Amino acid sequence: MFGMLLEGFGAVFTDPLSIVMIFIGTTVGIVFGALPGLTTVAGLSMFLPITYAMSSGTGLSMLTAIYIGGMSGGLISAILLNIPGTPSSIATCFDGSPMAKNGQAGRALGLAVFASLIGTAISLLVMVVLSPTLANLTIKFGPWEYFSVTVFALTLISSLTGKSIVKGLLSALFGMMFATVGLSPIDSAKRFTFGSLQLTSGFNLLAVLVGLYAISEVLSTAGSEQEKAQIREYKMRGLGFTLKDIKGQGVNFVRSSLIGLGIGILPGIGGSTSNIIAYSVAKTSSKHPEKFGTGIPDGIIASEASNNASIGGAMIPLLTLGIPGDGATAILLGGFMLHGMQPGPLLFQSNGATVYQIFASMILSMIVMALVMYLGMRVIVKILKVPANILLPLIVVLCAIGAYALNNRVFDMWGLILFGIIGLAMSKAGIPAPPFILGFILESAFETNLRRGLEYSNGNFLEVFTRPISATFLVLAIVSLAATLYKQYKPKKATSEE
């Protein structure tokens, strides 16, 4: 494993273009993460077409660099503007902003960058060690196991995202409906094509992803009044903080990183949830919980270590099962497929060298992220002042190139508008988007494996319960559904009793 990783580093360092793209990707990610209203997903969508002409290793290194930069960049606006650049940095505002208000913005920034570095390092270490081992395990999966895993992922994401499990499940089914357009798996029957030749090949995953995340995001920002906030002054010398600030924070660093890692592995929820949970856990287990919210290092460390640790967590199911952990990894999945690689158990066997090159480049991106943020903070803060009226239309133009260049057809661009409107409508109606995406991505695996499983067992569905792994995942799916139903029913009961 470590030999392969060294070879990965070799591939990165012998390719100057790869290093340049990692630097550009990380910087772009930080900027997109820092700009309120723009997210990592928009950055990934915008830069996806640029990777078309690159080798798979270089292109995917750039995309993962944007992911790492984007997850970290949110801390800048959280501290200097008191507006989280991304949902992953909401909890950073709680203590980062008060610390900046007390005239210690440099200290807050320094601590947050350091916590992001530690969180990313822990999660990448686990990812590098765990992914190949899990891939070796999942390679033994048959159709029933795959079917159960997809059911588990779909029910879990529907339970965890949004306030209503019914709307979560409807969202997943809605995504699956769009995935059934085109030729069916196994027997290639035309479905829902309405006589259109274009629809025979179905909706392109990237058009769906970019439309649902980036275009709807741009449309939503265009339709809302932008908040104008004053950027706080800061001074940062060296790392911005002293050893005294991180003394006794070891447990907080590790605990928050592990929370981020664990939540990142679960499909659909990532840094946006983990930062708040890690902050709450840090507060409840602290000896001085009353100081939280006044500008103490503990809160900043908990939030930033956990959201960055979600990166490695979200990459594990993507690489080993082909199931994305969050919106950004869903775009990464599209990036992998675009470069002729299918994430899943066979990825390590068929594209092992490229995977380890990506691992190496992620480790390098983590270091570049810290360097860019420590040394280039002044420039990044200036970019925060770039007006949205210039930036948003530019994102649309680049996303359109990405959609058009997929197959050189305008049809995929119409997909951008369609899914952009769907994304916007879903957000207004309070329907979570992640289950839709996962439903769209997993429908094919769900259908193929269920049909194959039934054919192998002569139509006997009960065979799924005779295999330990598939039975376990199905039981877990039922438990996650039941637990969510109970959770959603319980508070109503309590209120009605009052």
Added chain:
Amino acid sequence: MNKANKKELGVGIFFAVLSIFYIAESRNVSTFTPFGNRGLDSQSIPAMIGWLSIALSAILIVSTILKDRKERKGSVEQQEQICDPDQVACIDPPAGAKLQGLLQVVPLKLLLSLLFLFFYFLFYQRIGFILSSIFYLVAQSFLLTEKGKRKKWALFIILFSIGVSVLIYFIFTRYFTLFLPRGILG
């Protein structure tokens, strides 16, 4: 019925109608079972998705109606008219309030952005990437700029849109070897 419940009911009805249409269409899918049907065919999964979706929509509709009934019992129903707290006098909503309400849900900037996007994609291949992008960038940037500042930004937006469209075209076609439509400039 309050706004939140109306929204939930709307979501439920939308999915119910969609599912019915989806199930009806799934019956037109051709099936192929040369070795006998030992499992599922190409119609089965869409039918399963459709029926599950109908069941969930029904749950959402029924639960919303029940929730609304419960809420109504405990509170006085809100009226369309604007009333004073003592219910002494009721006044009709001001003229244009309905339009204002609609624009709050779907802002004009959003509608125009969609329209610009529609025309951008419509003319993308016909007039080419450079021209369509220039028009789109200028129109969308002007729309997003505050009314009072448009004059100040005008020259910059026009020059930026031309420059960036030409630059993107050459970078992508020369260095990233992508094909972008030349349109009438070709």
